[in-house]
Amino acid sequence: MLELSNKTNLLEQKSYKYALQDVAEPELYREVYSYDTVPKVPFNHRRVPMGMPEEIWITDTSLRDGQQSVEPYTVDQVVRLYQLMNKLGGPFGIIRQTEMFVYSQKDREALEKCQALGLKFPEITTWIRANRADFKLVKDLGIRETGILVSCSDYHIFKKLKMTRKQAMEQYLAAVADAFEAGVMPRCHLEDITRADFYGFVVPFVNALMEMSRDAGIPVRIRACDTMGYGVPYSEVALPRSVPGIIYGLQHYADVPSEMLEWHGHNDFYKGVANASAAWLYGASAVNCSLLGIGERTGNVPLEAMVMEYASLRGSLDGMDTTVITEIAEFFKKDIGYKIPPMTPFVGRNFNVTRAGIHADGLLKDEEIYNIFDTKKILGRPASVLISKTSGLAGIAYWINENYGLTGDRQVDKRSPLVVAMKEWVDKEYEDGRQTNLTNEELEEKIEELSGGQLTRT
Secondary structure (H helix, E strand, O other): OEEEOOOOOOEEEOOOOOOOOOOOOOOOOOOOOOOOOOOOOOEOOOOOOOOOOOOOEEEEOOOOOHHHHOOOOOHHHHHHHHHHHHHHHOOOOOEEEEEEOOOOHHHHHHHHHHHHOOOOOOEEEEEOOOOHHHHHHHHHOOOOEEEEEOOOOHHHHHHHOOOOHHHHHHHHHHHHHHHHHHOOEEEEEEOOHHHOOHHHHHHHHHHHHHHHHHHHOOOOEEEEEEOOOOOEOOOOEOOOOEHHHHHHHHHHOOOOOHHHEEEEEEOOOOOHHHHHHHHHHOOOOEEEEEHHHOOOOOOEOEHHHHHHHHHHHHOOOOOOOOHHHHHHHHHHHHHHOOOOOOOOOOOOOOOOEEOOHHHHHHHHHOHHHOOOOOHHHHHOOOOEEOOOOOOHHHHHHHHHHHHOOOOHHHOOOOOOHHHHHHHHHHHHHHHOOOOOOOOHHHHHHHHHHHOOOOOOOO
16 A cells, blocks of 8 residues: 655555564563673664654653652642743743653642643643543543553563563553543553564554544554663664664554654663654654653653753754753752752753863863853853862963953953962962862952952952
8 A cells, every 4th residue: 555655745655564463472582681791782784764853842751750769849849840841941842741640649739739820831741550540530630641551562561460462452452442531642651662572562552552543533642661771872773772763663654643752761871862862863753851860770861951952953942941951950959959960961060160270271261162062151050160189270260260250351360470379379288188179168268368358259
């Protein structure tokens, strides 16, 4: 059967139909996942074309997957995070959705307070157990869409659920039918897709979902979940590890439109951001993230990272306010008490801070030499230096100018008497056995002394 594709505007064969393979023994891909060795990346040299959707966006799981790995947030903290995501996502809702729990009274109170704000974005969705009572609860809360778990690898079907593929598929489809009956749009979380039999289970199952969706007149969103972080973004990798292959296959063999296709990745092998970007590039409209990457084990895809990826790939922020990323980081540190690793890109204390004197010398001459972009404009965080035994004259001069807001003729340089005197004092501190960086308070006290009170912090 030939059909004109509305994506490529080319005639394409639509006769690829895959039937469920109800195997007697689980397919565990032991050549790839032997468990006692690092997982292998097999190549089959089959390429799939890039096909970024016309519109891409970010969805959030900070208040669901993220919250599972930290101390539960208070109602007020949930509301504030929701407000900050709205502010960051901008008027066009690039941060399109966020998912919440509804199990406890506290969960529901937080959700209802967020609803009461009347914000269009991010749309509030939920994640529930797949039963009729929970679907009714979601409907009664006025929620349009909910996530349900549909584990798709044989690791889960055989080992966790103790079912056959046919039994699992029947149970999942019955749950989706219950969602339709309740008038709720289901978002099917295809857990562990990077260890699943793609053509033997995933495609026939998703084909059945798409057929049910057409019959019911209710859309079904497909979330491809790289639960263990096994996905790889490289071209020509064999399934089930190929992110391009998974996204292409769900579109072309399972008839999932881009706007109903979402990627949810984890960072176990440091590929979270690269895999999410690949999902966008190969046809998924949505990538699912969490603030600061907080999530199970090594975490989810950091939402702030995908904000930057969006701007890089689209050439525009499309209304997103990236200075809010710094607000979010400060809220996590001060209000939630979360310790952000200092080297974390965009949000860590040291992400745009240098200690080396040679780097500070470059910053002093032209900030662009050693700063990734105008971090003061984009994130509200100017480039900075820490003063230690390696900072040198340039580092001290840069620190003084930045810390005291000195511009134009008021700026100091490496030859300034104050800078030279400070360098002598710093060197003496480390000669006497100091091992730690000098604090801002120590530096400010010494500068006030050496400048005769002419330079003080107000």
